[in-house]
Amino acid sequence: xxxxxxxxxxxxxxxxxxxxxxxxxxxxxxxxxxxxxxxxxxxxxxxxxxxxxxxxxxxxxxxxxxxxxxxxxxxxxxxxxxxxxxxxxxxxxxxxxxxxxxxxxxxxxxxxxxxxxxxxxxxxxxxxxxxxxxxxxxxxxxxxxxxxxxxxxxxxxxxxxxxxxxxxxxxxxxxxxxxxxxxxxxxxxxxxxxxxxxxxxxxxxxxxxxxxxxxxxxxxxxxxxxxxxxxxxxxxxxxxxxxxxxxxxxxxxxxxxxxxxxxxxxxxxxxxxxxxxxxxxxxxxxxxxxxxxx
Numbered sequence: 001x002x003x004x005x006x007x008x009x010x011x012x013x014x015x016x017x018x019x020x021x022x023x024x025x026x027x028x029x030x031x032x033x034x035x036x037x038x039x040x041x042x043x044x045x046x047x048x049x050x051x052x053x054x055x056x057x058x059x060x061x062x063x064x065x066x067x068x069x070x071x072x073x074x075x076x077x078x079x080x081x082x083x084x085x086x087x088x089x090x091x092x093x094x095x096x097x098x099x100x101x102x103x104x105x106x107x108x109x110x111x112x113x114x115x116x117x118x119x120x121x122x123x124x125x126x127x128x129x130x131x132x133x134x135x136x137x138x139x140x141x142x143x144x145x146x147x148x149x150x151x152x153x154x155x156x157x158x159x160x161x162x163x164x165x166x167x168x169x170x171x172x173x174x175x176x177x178x179x180x181x182x183x184x185x186x187x188x189x190x191x192x193x194x195x196x197x198x199x200x201x202x203x204x205x206x207x208x209x210x211x212x213x214x215x216x217x218x219x220x221x222x223x224x225x226x227x228x229x230x231x232x233x234x235x236x237x238x239x240x241x242x243x244x245x246x247x248x249x250x251x252x253x254x255x256x257x258x259x260x261x262x263x264x265x266x267x268x269x270x271x272x273x274x275x276x277x278x279x280x281x282x283x284x285x286x287x288x289x290x291x292x293x294x
Contacts, residue, residue, distance in 0.1 A: 009138055026150065092104055158239050161286060179221050
C-alpha cells in the first residue's frame with residue numbers, strides 16, 4: 001500500500017536550535033522492507049527504527065529519512081581543523097605527484113568528515129540518549145501518520161474488492177444454471193453425433209442414457225462452483241476483518257485461479273466456457289488489487 005507522512009520538531013533547544021524532520025513513505029511489496037536514511041553519527045537509531053517499523057507494518061517497501069537542521073543565527077561557530085587538513089594534504093601529495101589522483105579541491109577537502117569542527121562539542125552520553133529517544137518518538141509519529149494514509153487507501157481498495165466479489169457471485173450463479181443443463185445438453189450432443197454418423201441405425205435408449213451420464217460426469221463442475229462460492233465468502237470475510245489480510249488474499253487469489261482454470265477445462269458448452277473466462281478475468285483483477293493490501 002502506498003502513502004506519505006511527515007513529522008518534525010525541535011531536538012534540543014540548548015544546542016543551537018536544532019530541529020529534526022522525519023519523512024516516511026511506502027509502496028507495494030510482498031514482505032516488509034525498511035530502508036533508512038540517517039545523518040552521520042545517528043547510526044545507532046537503525047535497529048530500534050526497524051523494531052518500531054515491524055510494530056506498525058506487515059507488508060510494503062517503507063522508506064524513512066531523517067534530516068537535521070539548525071537555526072543559522074543560533075548555530076555554534078565552525079572552524080577548520082588545520083592540523084587534520086595539513087596531514088591529509090601531505091598524505092595525498094605523493095599520489096598527486098605520481099599522477100594516480102587529481103590535486104585535491106578545496107570544496108572536496110571541506111566535505112571530509114572532521115575537517116569542519118563545531119565549537120559546541122560532542123553531546124555527552126545522557127544528552128545523546130535523550131536525543132535518540134526524542135528522534136524515535138518522532139519516527140513513531142511519522143509511522144502513525146503513514147498508517148493512517150495507508151488505511152485511507154485500504155478503505156478505497158475494500159470497495160473495489162467488494163465490487164469484484166459481487167461480480168464473481170453473479171458469474172457463479174450463471175455457472176450453476178449452465179451446469180444444471182449439462183446432462184440434457186450432453187444427451188442431445190450424443191444423439192446428434194450418432195445420427196450424423198449412422199442415420200439408419202436404431203439407438204438403444206438405455207445405452208444412450210449411460211453414455212450421456214458418463215459425458216455429464218466428466219463435465220461435472222459442481223465441486224468447482226461450490227469451492228468458488230466458498231472462496232468468495234472468504235474474500236468478503238477478509239474485507240471486513242480488522243487483521244492484515246494481504247497474505248491471505250494472495251493465497252486466496254491462487255485458489256480462485258485454480259478453480260476457474262479447472263472449470264474452463266471441464267466446461268462442455270460455450271456458455272460455461274464464457275463464464276469461466278470471465279471468472280478468470282475477475283480473479284486477475286482481485287490478485288492485482290491484493291498486491292496493494294497490507
